Amino acid sequence: MPVVINGKDGKSGRLFIKNITDSATEYTELCITSHTTRELAKEFETTGSKSAGYDEFGYGNSHLEGSITAQWISTLNPLDEAPFLRSGKSNYAIKAYLHSAAGTDLEDGDAINVDGTTGHINLNNLEVSVPADGVVEYKFDWKSSGSYTFTTPTPA
Secondary structure, eight states: OOOOBTTBOGGGOEEEEEETTSTTOOOEEEEEEEEEEEEEEEEEEOOOTTSTTSOOEEEEEEEEEEEEEEEEOTTTOTTOSOOOOOTTOOOEEEEEESSOOSSSSOOOSSEEEEOSSSEEEEEEEEEEEOOSSSOEEEEEEEEEEEOOEEEOOOOO
């Protein structure tokens, strides 16, 4: 049985990305098949003589890490070109929605936001698969640098 978040299944998840070094660049929606995000905090050991024989830990700064798998289908892409993504670059912003309404604009909904102003994402491990029979698929990993937010809209 699938996990349901706030009464929604994952079918309406969406992901938008933009290049923040080009001021004219708008967010582009990727045709995702999946996106994964993990929040990690730096962990340090605080075990001492008062720990009564048990390990103790503290936590410091945090960041996000994730992976994205998406498709590129030229007949569905109005620009008729694959997204311009490059591994090793740190000039991207993302909005990753857990669920969202259909539409072409950025939507309200539970989201992970790295806005490109106070934080950005670094891309790594870009992989493009071009099958003889099927759609072009690309995958990449990312890691945040700077601030990020989790957005949950206020119920009406």
